[in-house]
Every structure is written in structure tokens, then in C-alpha cells.
Amino acid sequence: MTFSFERFSATRRLILQGAGSVALAGLGNLIALPALAAANDKYPEDAFKQKGDKDAIQALYGRSAEASDKVKLDAPEIAENGAVVPISVTTTLENVTSISFLVSGNPNALAASYQIPEGTLPVVANRLKMQQTSNVIAIVEAGGKLYSATKEVKVTVGGCGG
Known part of the structure; x- marks a missing residue:
């Protein structure tokens, strides 16, 4: 047919x-x-308004983080264009519930914050804007504790209008 x-x-x-x-x-x-x-999920509006990284971490999590070699932050040594700085974070920590990125030299320090669902591989990549040379901080919340990794990124041309 x-x-x-x-x-x-x-x-x-x-x-x-x-x-x-x-x-x-x-x-x-x-x-x-x-x-x-x-x-x-409640949007952490207050944390995104904070100017300093310590204040943003406090507003987001209510406590400070400890440096850990189990958090691997991958960011370039030099960013030729601060408007698109590629970064990523991976961790071997168990029970990861959130990952956040902060840029100390930006007008607002908190750049991104992700909730990680249970059973998800704790890997996050992003492209951040950076106004100037400064520290990029990755915060990983795992098992009720905060862990961090920090790396200085040199910016040749600022990406926040500067």
C-alpha cells in the first residue's frame, strides 16, 4: 500500500x-x-551584593572556608581579556552540595554559585568577568564544611567596563 x-x-x-x-x-x-x-531554591541576593569576598562567603554560607588540596581550581595565569576568563573546579570530596566562584577584585565579589544535586559529579566550569588582576576563589561545600582553593589571575584588559 x-x-x-x-x-x-x-x-x-x-x-x-x-x-x-x-x-x-x-x-x-x-x-x-x-x-x-x-x-x-532561594536566590542568595544578599551574597551577590557583597563587595568583599569574605563578606560574600559569610552571607552565602554563614561561616568561613578552609583551604584544601582536594579542591582543584583551574584558571589561567594571565587572562588577556577580562570579559571572558575560563575557570573550572573539580574535587574529590564526598557529599558536595554547592560550588561557588568569587573574584576578589570585582565590584561584587560573588560571581557564581551552584547547587549540586546528590549523585552529581562535582565539576563546574564557567567564564567569568574580571575587572582587574585579583584572586579567584572556589568554595566547595561538602559534608557540611567549606573548603576553598585560590589562584591569582593577572588581567591585561579589564572585563567590567574598565
């Missing part, structure tokens, strides 16, 4: 649009689940 479009009033375009609509409707459920989970 052969299929012929001539016997139907539907065009190929109409059929493709219908198939696309069905596919998008199916994806809607997948997209909504992470959005609902994220909506339940």
Missing part, C-alpha cells in the same frame, strides 16, 4: 508542523521539572 498526499487535504508542511508541535509538547514536561526544582 502506498501513501499519497493527493488523497488528503493535508500538506507536507502541515504534517511537519503537527509533528513538531507534538515533539515540543513532549519536551515541555522535561523542561518544566528542572524549572520547578530551581524555583524552590
Whole structure:
């Protein structure tokens, strides 16, 4: 049996649009689940407003972090363009619940903060803006404690409008 479009009033375009609509409707459920989970997390607005890194860490976590060799911060020695400084952090710590990045020399120190779901590999990469040469700090919350790694990044051209 052969299929012929001539016997139907539907065009190929109409059929493709219908198939696309069905596919998008199916994806809607997948997209909504992470959005609902994220909506339940409280945005740390006060922490993002802090000028200094110690104040931002205190506002975000309520305590200070200890340096650890189990937190590996990968950032360039020299960033030629402060508007896009690639960084990443990995850790061998167990029970990681959050990872945050701070840039000491920026107008607001806290650059990014991520909640890490249970069972997720604790690896985060980002591109940060840096106004000037300063320390980049990675904070890892694991097992109810805070651990950190720090690296100075030299910026040749600032990325925060400077």
C-alpha cells in the first residue's frame, strides 16, 4: 500500500508542523521539572551584593572556608581579556552540595554559585568577568564544611567596563 498526499487535504508542511508541535509538547514536561526544582531554591541576593569576598562567603554560607588540596581550581595565569576568563573546579570530596566562584577584585565579589544535586559529579566550569588582576576563589561545600582553593589571575584588559 502506498501513501499519497493527493488523497488528503493535508500538506507536507502541515504534517511537519503537527509533528513538531507534538515533539515540543513532549519536551515541555522535561523542561518544566528542572524549572520547578530551581524555583524552590532561594536566590542568595544578599551574597551577590557583597563587595568583599569574605563578606560574600559569610552571607552565602554563614561561616568561613578552609583551604584544601582536594579542591582543584583551574584558571589561567594571565587572562588577556577580562570579559571572558575560563575557570573550572573539580574535587574529590564526598557529599558536595554547592560550588561557588568569587573574584576578589570585582565590584561584587560573588560571581557564581551552584547547587549540586546528590549523585552529581562535582565539576563546574564557567567564564567569568574580571575587572582587574585579583584572586579567584572556589568554595566547595561538602559534608557540611567549606573548603576553598585560590589562584591569582593577572588581567591585561579589564572585563567590567574598565
